[in-house]
Amino acid sequence: MSNLSPVGGGRGGVSYRTVRTQPVVFSTVDPHALFHANNVLWKTLDGGIHWKQISPDLTRKEWTPPQMAPFMRVFMIDTGRFDALTAYAAVNTLRLDDMRPHIYRTHDGGKTWTEIVTGLPDGVAVSVVREDPKKKALLFAGSGTQVYVSFDDGDHWQSLRLNMAPSSVRDLIIKDDDAVAATHGRGFWILDDITPLRQIDTKTADAEAVLFQPTAAWRVRWSTNSDTPLPAVFRANWLGWCALA
Numbered sequence: 684m685s686n687l688s689p690v691g692g693g694r695g696g697v698s699y700r701t702v703r704t705q706p707v708v709f710s711t712v713d714p715h716a717l718f719h720a721n722n723v724l725w726k727t728l729d730g731g732i733h734w735k736q737i738s739p740d741l742t743r744k745e746w747t748p749p750q751m752a753p754f755m756r757v758f759m760i761d762t763g764r765f766d767a768l769t770a771y772a773a774v775n776t777l778r779l780d781d782m783r784p785h786i787y788r789t790h791d792g793g794k795t796w797t798e799i800v801t802g803l804p805d806g807v808a809v810s811v812v813r814e815d816p817k818k819k820a821l822l823f824a825g826s827g828t829q830v831y832v833s834f835d836d837g838d839h840w841q842s843l844r845l846n847m848a849p850s851s852v853r854d855l856i857i858k859d860d861d862a863v864a865a866t867h868g869r870g871f872w873i874l875d876d877i878t879p880l881r882q883i884d885t886k887t888a889d890a891e892a893v894l895f896q897p898t899a900a901w902r903v904r905w906s907t908n909s910d911t912p913l914p915a916v917f918r919a920n921w922l923g924w925c926a927l928a
Contacts, residue, residue: 687731748787748796754778759811765819768792773812784809799837813855818881825852
């Protein structure tokens with residue numbers, strides 16, 4: 684097994700600080716670009732053979748929310764899908780014995796940050812926040828027990844747990860029209876077809892009944908093969924092929 688990490692106990696006499704669970708993420712723009720982060724950010728375009736440092740020491744960066752204090756952990760940052768100056772940060776404060784949720788939002792490139800936790804109960808820390816790639820201001824967040832959703836850019840949150848087992852949701856991703864949650868100890872959970880969530884607004888929320896536009900469907904023709912046992916004609920042909928081989 685080869686070690687493809689960019690650093691190993693120091694590189695060129697420089698010591699880097701690395702956490703136990705190291706973030707490794709593929710680019711959503713370039714499928715060949717892979718990023719790795721310790722206290723600096725690294726990038727490789729050849730599968731880890733060569734790495735390039737593309738940031739200074741980020742632990743001393745002053746871009747983070749001013750509410751940040753020592754031992755407050757920025758668990759996840761998600762960039763806005765519709766605005767280059769928008770970003771959302773999920774901050775975990777377990778190391779401070781603070782079990783309250785903390786999510787911050789910026790619309791000016793990090794100059795100012797607003798905490799957006801209305802509707803999130805105390806007692807569970809938040810590990811991830813994501814914006815839907817198709818509907819602006821539709822946000823998803825993962826806490827120590829479940830998934831939450833916001834339809835107004837995080838101003839208000841509500842539970843999206845449904846039948847999901849209570850577990851710590853460490854990451855979320857929106858793949859096409861599905862929401863996928865990675866949990867700590869309960870596997871992966873998938874919420875199929877979130878297109879109705881993308882159509883909820885003040886008008887639909889107040890209506891007694893709503894017909895949502897469904898997502899595009901796939902029409903599949905059932906196979907006419909009767910599986911096993913194989914049809915007599917096919918079995919005879921298959922035995923003939925085996926004999927020729």
